[in-house]
Amino acid sequence: MALEHALLVSLGERPGTGIELTRRFDRSIGFFWNATHQQIYKVLRRMETDGWLRSEAGDSRSTERRYTVTESGSQVLAQWVGSPTPPVALRSEIAVKMRGASFGDREQLLARLQDLRAEHSSRHAHFEQLEREQFPDPGVLTGQQLDTWLVLRGGIKQ
Amino acid sequence: MALEHALLVSLGERPGTGIELTRRFDRSIGFFWNATHQQIYKVLRRMETDGWLRSEAGDSRSTERRYTVTESGSQVLAQWVGSPTPPVALRSEIAVKMRGASFGDREQLLARLQDLRAEHSSRHAHFEQLEREQFPDPGVLTGQQLDTWLVLRGGIKQ
DNA sequence: CCCACCTGTGCAACCAGTTGCACAAGTCCG
DNA sequence: CGGACTTGTGCAACTGGTTGCACAGGTGGG
Numbered sequence: 001m002a003l004e005h006a007l008l009v010s011l012g013e014r015p016g017t018g019i020e021l022t023r024r025f026d027r028s029i030g031f032f033w034n035a036t037h038q039q040i041y042k043v044l045r046r047m048e049t050d051g052w053l054r055s056e057a058g059d060s061r062s063t064e065r066r067y068t069v070t071e072s073g074s075q076v077l078a079q080w081v082g083s084p085t086p087p088v089a090l091r092s093e094i095a096v097k098m099r100g101a102s103f104g105d106r107e108q109l110l111a112r113l114q115d116l117r118a119e120h121s122s123r124h125a126h127f128e129q130l131e132r133e134q135f136p137d138p139g140v141l142t143g144q145q146l147d148t149w150l151v152l153r154g155g156i157k158q
Numbered sequence: 159m160a161l162e163h164a165l166l167v168s169l170g171e172r173p174g175t176g177i178e179l180t181r182r183f184d185r186s187i188g189f190f191w192n193a194t195h196q197q198i199y200k201v202l203r204r205m206e207t208d209g210w211l212r213s214e215a216g217d218s219r220s221t222e223r224r225y226t227v228t229e230s231g232s233q234v235l236a237q238w239v240g241s242p243t244p245p246v247a248l249r250s251e252i253a254v255k256m257r258g259a260s261f262g263d264r265e266q267l268l269a270r271l272q273d274l275r276a277e278h279s280s281r282h283a284h285f286e287q288l289e290r291e292q293f294p295d296p297g298v299l300t301g302q303q304l305d306t307w308l309v310l311r312g313g314i315k316q
Numbered sequence: 317c318c319c320a321c322c323t324g325t326g327c328a329a330c331c332a333g334t335t336g337c338a339c340a341a342g343t344c345c346g
Numbered sequence: 347c348g349g350a351c352t353t354g355t356g357c358a359a360c361t362g363g364t365t366g367c368a369c370a371g372g373t374g375g376g
């Protein structure tokens with residue numbers, strides 16, 4: 001489980017509201033750890049009651065709450081970053097389908113594969129565009145910026 | 159969700175008991191869709207009550223039950239193979255950690271990364287060995303055998 | 317031959333994540 | 347200026363999967 005920690009990372013870079021986090025997850029970081037807005041709101045509240053986050057009512061809007069990482073939250077994060085990571089559990093539905101191809105309609109399966117391939121390459125293009133926009137000159141990056149770029153590179157390569 | 163279908167594929171190739179399936183999942187097919195034995199037993203029973211499988215008490219051993227795909231089960235499978243597949247949701251804990259590297263101990267994280275890398279390459283070696291053992295001459299493969307090999311190749315490439 | 321261990325099956329409690337919906341407050345347009 | 351639409355937050359029910367444990371029956375060694 002890591003949604004808590006992904007949120008800590010994102011909020012550590014910059015505080016934000018539920019919806020802002022949802023949007024961040026829809027773009028950059030969500031490529032590596034996806035989540036719905038409901039899930040994000042739920043976890044944010046739990047993290048606050050656990051004392052990992054503090055929230056203040058938003059600038060003007062009534063229902064908005066902007067979350068910030070507390071001291072205890074950043075301790076948790078620091079500890080987690082150095083902790084052992086379980087090996088990536090690949091889970092590919094399409095691979096299972098391909099393995100069972102002879103029990104179904106090969107033509108149809110092939111069409112589905114082509115859909116996925118198209119979807120994949122459009123995502124690829126999207127991330128290359130993000131890279132161009134946000135990291136026009138990778139050579140000068142350091143620290144957090146460099147990390148973010150490297151992970152994005154990793155995603156693109158994959 | 160696809161554990162049901164992965165089981166249908168595996169049982170379609172050859173009937174088997176819970177433990178046999180668990181072992182198959184530990185090796186070849188489990189690389190693409192992992193599952194614990196408890197989960198497998200649970201789903202097998204449900205599939206039987208849903209009429210996708212039939213079971214007979216094992217050869218001699220008392221508690222053993224050997225499952226076979228029914229007509230209705232193979233219809234479900236055929237239908238599923240041709241159905242649209244949601245895009246692969248990558249979920250990489252290590253990527254999140256790398257993105258949060260500056261909130262923790264870089265040295266430690268690097269060590270964890272090296273662990274994963276080692277684990278990865280040992281898995282890679284294991285799958286290449288499987289390929290050598292089970293598919294010494296890929297050129298002659300057809301049908302189901304060919305599918306299985308292709309998916310294994312895909313896993314290795316990844 | 318009997319006791320300790322192993323193998324195969326399975327239940328129960330829990331947990332993270334998804335789906336579907338609701339509702340308050342703000343905004344925009346006719 | 348009032349009704350329709352949008353935005354942000356959130357609850358409830360459900361689902362797929364994990365963890366921890368139990369137990370029956372078989373097996374092997376002292």
